[in-house]
Amino acid sequence: MMDRTKLNVNELEIVLFKQNEKEYISLTDMAKFSDSERSDYIIQNWMRTRNTIEFLGLWDVLNNPDFNSIEFDGFRNESGSNSFIS
Known part of the structure; x- marks a missing residue:
């Protein structure tokens, strides 16, 4: 609940x-x-930053026993680049 x-x-x-x-x-x-009016863009931009991706990775390590750290490395390595889309 x-x-x-x-x-x-x-x-x-x-x-x-x-x-x-x-x-x-x-x-x-x-x-x-x-x-x-555009809160979706605020979150979209926030989700692209390397710091946010690293925070989410740490949160998953601490809270998700099924976290796939190898797959996450790909997201982390691409984060912050101009072509990165979360």
């Missing part, structure tokens, strides 16, 4: 999810702070 909590930050509603004692924050809601 997933619990939801809503926060009001600078007049913007951001949803927090809690499942199995772990908390998650809505990236879409956070992106709306930068551009409420």
Whole structure:
């Protein structure tokens, strides 16, 4: 079961999810702070950065017992390049 909590930050509603004692924050809601009309582009650009890819890889190492680190290396090596599409 997933619990939801809503926060009001600078007049913007951001949803927090809690499942199995772990908390998650809505990236879409956070992106709306930068551009409420085009939050999809904010996330798309964020997903292309090497730092984000490395963060996601570390998160998977810690939380996903089936994480395929060899396949991930391909994503990490391409991240940040102009041709990289996540």
